[in-house]
Amino acid sequence: MSEAALSRLKQQFGAAILETSSSFGDETAVVDATRWKEIALFLRDDSKLAFDMPIDLCGVDYPERSPRMEVVLHVYSTSLRHRLRLKARVGDDEMNGAELDSLVAVWSGVEWLERETYDMSGVTFRGHPDLRRILMYPEFEGHPLRRDYAANRTQPLIPYRTESEAGVPLEKLAPFGPDEGMSFGRNPHLPSHSEN
């Protein structure tokens, strides 16, 4: 579908396009993170590309890679009806340097998407007008979609009731065990795990 867009991007930016791939109509370009905003502006303003609509922006953590965090942007052109996926890789093992230029000046619609990526993955967007958490609460520590965020770590805003307070056992009452069909909880102390 948009292989033409991919070749146009390669022709314009050359070495800044690190990798491209194309499968089943999905065109992907991995680009130099330092030229992220420049490339986005070109995607929007070039008459043969005319990507006027950001669809999604998110972060994907690959702890075994360096840089480990991949920021993925999907854009769509409502006039030319083609799509492109743009990726940039940032951040070392400790997530130092996980920064990108904000694209809010390019597409104002990415403002909340960048906040979400910041909230979930901890990527900082330089020049973002209001870079706060958007899904989690301000008291939340860490970034839950990073692979090193412990899967069972919760951060309750109010303390849980204790069993002595409640006067009844709070660790799941029957039938919230295996017979409920919901036995794929992670807590190993629950009967659903010890029995299976």
Added chain:
Amino acid sequence: MGEVTRTVTIEGNEQGFATTKLDALLSWARKYSLFQYPFVTACCGMEFMAAVSPRFDIARFGAEAPRFSPRQSDVLWVVGTISQRQAPVLRRIYEQMMEPKWVIAFGTCASCGGFYDNYTTVPGLDKIIPCDVYIPGCPPRPEAVFDGLMLLQDKIASGDRSPGVVKPRQDPALAKSDLVTLRTSAGRAE
């Protein structure tokens, strides 16, 4: 269901008076006029709407009137997933309700967090506030909801504040005789 024993003493005499215990009379009145506060957060709300709408008709149990102020409500229906971010709101709403008050956990998420065993979800509203009746199901059928409501009514009548869980029914109906046949006004089976 229906295991709870109730004693309402009614004595008649020649003058046509009946006497009963005040507690029993109050409980009897309360169990048939449960004003609800629906705290609906997720997809279980669809099944809640079905339970409230005319086909299943929660009004038969005197529990249909929603009050969107917790101060006027008797039953807090927690319908759906409770996220950590909502937990303080839910507790505040519960604290604002007037005594006597009851809480129903509608669906598996409200009861125990369901499959949302992660950083964002409260693993059951009983971690935050007391709960009277748990209705498991993802989502529960309206029949299970009414089982839960009747269980709560039994508990109100008998003054029992221990938590109860709705038991699963045989579902789906296995024998043809268990099925309900709907008929149109022309008498034709649908």
